[in-house]
Amino acid sequence: MTIDAALGRGAISAFKREGDGATPLGDLEVVAGFRRGGSLTHAPSAVPLRRVGKADGWCDAPAHAAYNRPVRLPFPASHETLLRSDRLYDFVLVLDWNIRSRRRGRGSAIFLHVARPGYQPTEGCIALERRDMIRLLPYLRKGTVFRVSRG
Numbered sequence: 387m388t389i390d391a392a393l394g395r396g397a398i399s400a401f402k403r404e405g406d407g408a409t410p411l412g413d414l415e416v417v418a419g420f421r422r423g424g425s426l427t428h429a430p431s432a433v434p435l436r437r438v439g440k441a442d443g444w445c446d447a448p449a450h451a452a453y454n455r456p457v458r459l460p461f462p463a464s465h466e467t468l469l470r471s472d473r474l475y476d477f478v479l480v481l482d483w484n485i486r487s488r489r490r491g492r493g494s495a496i497f498l499h500v501a502r503p504g505y506q507p508t509e510g511c512i513a514l515e516r517r518d519m520i521r522l523l524p525y526l527r528k529g530t531v532f533r534v535s536r537g
Contacts, residue, residue, distance in 0.1 A: 395507035402493040414481035431523040442468040454494035
């Protein structure tokens with residue numbers, strides 16, 4: 387099966403840094419998932435998808451102890467809001483980039499999520515068209531590995 391995907395605006399990098407917009411080079415393992423609430427975001431999934439709400443965020447502040455971790459909003463340091471109005475985070479799989487062996491400044495919030503129209507570049511994530519994401523969810527499990535390579 388071949389599926390188109392959007393990658394980071396900063397291309398693919400073996401030296402991922404916070405804010406560079408690059409998708410990290412390497413093997414990215416699925417470690418968790420979340421989804422927007424509501425009937426339009428229900429899809430069968432082999433990875434448990436936690437429903438997110440207005441108080442859910444993800445810390446992207448390298449100097450903070452919660453760096454590259456989910457946080458509750460309001461949150462004092464720099465963060466991403468997980469309940470987005472643009473629907474990109476309707477379905478999200480969290481990829482193990484800098485999570486298990488976390489290093490400050492090496493990048494945060496590397497997800498597999500829904501793509502923008504026309505596969506516009508991401509901030510470093512991997513993004514799929516919504517229908518492809520829904521089609522894949524039943525087959526992806528915790529531990530599934532996405533290999534990001536050049537050419």
